[in-house]
Amino acid sequence: MILSGADNRPPMLDKDLYDSWKSRMELYMKNRERGRMILESVKHGPLIWPTIEENGVTRTKKYAKLSAAEKIQADCDMKATNIILQCIPDDI
Numbered sequence: 001m002i003l004s005g006a007d008n009r010p011p012m013l014d015k016d017l018y019d020s021w022k023s024r025m026e027l028y029m030k031n032r033e034r035g036r037m038i039l040e041s042v043k044h045g046p047l048i049w050p051t052i053e054e055n056g057v058t059r060t061k062k063y064a065k066l067s068a069a070e071k072i073q074a075d076c077d078m079k080a081t082n083i084i085l086q087c088i089p090d091d092i
Contacts, residue, residue, distance in 0.1 A: 004021060005041075009086065010028050010083050010086050010087040011025060011028060011031075011082075011087060012087050012089060013087050013088055013089060013092065015092065017080045021087075025077050025083075025087065026039060028083070029042070029080070029083060032079065032083075034072065034075075034076050034079075037072065037073060037076040038076045038079050038080045038083070039080075040076075040078045041073070041077045041079075041080040042084070046073075046077035046081075047070060047073040047074050047077055047082075049061055049066075049070075049074070050066070050070070052065070
């Protein structure tokens with residue numbers, strides 16, 4: 001059984017129909033704001049946050065210090081994670 005997603009909810013995964021679900025998920029993601037970036041995050045992994053060195057200590061940059069493009073990518077990474085988590089049934 002394929003459970004179709006509404007515009008605001010991704011399609012639920014059915015283990016027996018993975019290929020169909022994958023195609024519908026790609027379309028669902030592409031239809032979101034910055035959808036291609038969200039899909040790229042799923043396919044290639046999230047942004048590797050840049051590091052900075054302060055007083056001899058290397059640490060990850062804070063979100064507020066990221067460039068505009070890095071902030072957009074970080075937001076898309078979060079959206080990608082949320083979309084996937086919403087469509088995985090509890091029994092998986």
